[in-house]
Amino acid sequence: MTPGLPAPRDSEAKLQHILLHSARIFAEQGFEGASIRDISRSTGISLSGLYYYFESKQKLLYLIQSTAFTLIIDQLESRLALIREPEARLRALVRNHIEYFLAHPNEMKVLSHEEDALNPPYRGEVDAIKRRYYALAREIFDELVPRDSTQNVNARVAVLSLFGMMNWIYKWHKPEVDPDASELTDAIVGIFLRGVTTTNAEDSAMFTADQSGGHSD
Amino acid sequence: MTPGLPAPRDSEAKLQHILLHSARIFAEQGFEGASIRDISRSTGISLSGLYYYFESKQKLLYLIQSTAFTLIIDQLESRLALIREPEARLRALVRNHIEYFLAHPNEMKVLSHEEDALNPPYRGEVDAIKRRYYALAREIFDELVPRDSTQNVNARVAVLSLFGMMNWIYKWHKPEVDPDASELTDAIVGIFLRGVTTTNAEDSAMFTADQSGGHSD
Numbered sequence: 001m002t003p004g005l006p007a008p009r010d011s012e013a014k015l016q017h018i019l020l021h022s023a024r025i026f027a028e029q030g031f032e033g034a035s036i037r038d039i040s041r042s043t044g045i046s047l048s049g050l051y052y053y054f055e056s057k058q059k060l061l062y063l064i065q066s067t068a069f070t071l072i073i074d075q076l077e078s079r080l081a082l083i084r085e086p087e088a089r090l091r092a093l094v095r096n097h098i099e100y101f102l103a104h105p106n107e108m109k110v111l112s113h114e115e116d117a118l119n120p121p122y123r124g125e126v127d128a129i130k131r132r133y134y135a136l137a138r139e140i141f142d143e144l145v146p147r148d149s150t151q152n153v154n155a156r157v158a159v160l161s162l163f164g165m166m167n168w169i170y171k172w173h174k175p176e177v178d179p180d181a182s183e184l185t186d187a188i189v190g191i192f193l194r195g196v197t198t199t200n201a202e203d204s205a206m207f208t209a210d211q212s213g214g215h216s217d
Numbered sequence: 218m219t220p221g222l223p224a225p226r227d228s229e230a231k232l233q234h235i236l237l238h239s240a241r242i243f244a245e246q247g248f249e250g251a252s253i254r255d256i257s258r259s260t261g262i263s264l265s266g267l268y269y270y271f272e273s274k275q276k277l278l279y280l281i282q283s284t285a286f287t288l289i290i291d292q293l294e295s296r297l298a299l300i301r302e303p304e305a306r307l308r309a310l311v312r313n314h315i316e317y318f319l320a321h322p323n324e325m326k327v328l329s330h331e332e333d334a335l336n337p338p339y340r341g342e343v344d345a346i347k348r349r350y351y352a353l354a355r356e357i358f359d360e361l362v363p364r365d366s367t368q369n370v371n372a373r374v375a376v377l378s379l380f381g382m383m384n385w386i387y388k389w390h391k392p393e394v395d396p397d398a399s400e401l402t403d404a405i406v407g408i409f410l411r412g413v414t415t416t417n418a419e420d421s422a423m424f425t426a427d428q429s430g431g432h433s434d
Contacts, residue, residue, distance in 0.1 A: 154404055161404070163389075164381045171332075183371075190370075
């Protein structure tokens with residue numbers, strides 16, 4: 001455990017300092033395995049000093065999760081305010097998400113692995129923020145692929161598959177060999193856009209033939 | 218903790234019984250939080266009886282992970298033996314993966330969340346099995362999208378994005394409202410196939426226009 005830089009004095013900066021260190025410790029040791037003492041050691045803030053910011057490990061986990069999601073949504077909304085075109089709006093969503101999580105792998109791991117560790121009422125509050133994020137993504141999707149289009153895509157499955165592509169990156173991304181956020185955005189937006197917007201007769205013919213092959217095994 | 222059915226007598230069946238219960242307990246309590254005593258209680262097998270099958274919690278986690286991946290790969294290989302056509306081979310991969318993990322949500326959670334909990338030498342052995350699985354998927358992809366094709370797709374990113382779509386399902390799938398394995402396979406194969414195999418001039422024009430839009434925010 002390497003102690004961090006001295007804790008900042010300003011209270012908002014101090015909270016951010018705590019959340020950053022706590023996310024790393026939870027990512028490394030798991031929520032169950034980590035103690036407030038570990039966090040005190042890592043942040044350089046006394047136990048009673050920490051108590052001013054959160055009164056329980058549950059509250060701390062809630063603060064990490066809600067702060068991350070709120071930041072992502074706020075950033076996305078300010079990006080979207082400048083963009084009308086549906087494909088560009090999708091690209092903004094993907095880029096915003098990938099940029100945040102490539103820069104915050106510990107937060108990604110904590111959001112994904114410690115989702116169930118959060119108890120009521122915190123759990124419900126984080127779920128509400130996530131629903132807001134999903135609704136925003138779904139709105140972008142519906143502008144891109146109108147319900148009355150000839151596409152026969154299950155919108156919920158499509159949007160959650162897009163999140164799957166983005167949210168799995170932390171499992172495999174090696175900065176030394178893999179593309180950066182900008183290239184990853186291009187690749188994933190490319191697959192997804194073609195995947196949900198392409199229609200042609202050849203395609204459907206191909207799927208029918210192919211399906212029987214796949215099901216005969 | 219509800220005690221399970223009486224433990225089977227046959228030693229291979231008994232091991233499967235242990236792995237099934239242990240996966241559920243690790244999924245519910247996390248690897249760190251779970252004790253061998255919990256597993257003894259849930260399986261109805263004494264501590265010394267369990268010791269015959271694994272000598273440490275590490276070994277047990279290794280057995281859960283390696284057994285799951287080996288089963289998936291074996292099943293896939295026997296399915297692929299009957300299929301030549303590249304798209305049908307991709308469909309077999311996706312269907313095999315989704316079927317297994319929809320039926321085994323606890324194993325999915327343990328594979329995803331407790332990947333880092335495994336120490337050497339077990340870690341290296343599981344990594345080797347995973348590399349075998351990835352190589353198989355990559356082979357299927359390369360038959361589908363030959364390297365010298367006009368497609369400009371990063372194969373590693375594409376294959377890992379496909380795994381992302383599949384591996385994220387356990388996070389959102391609600392059997393009461395969401396499609397079953399067969400429909401999910403159709404949806405994901407549909408998005409992915411169109412996503413990596415479609416080429417047309419309109420497409421590239423769209424991406425160029427769109428990219429500048431996305432980057433201007």
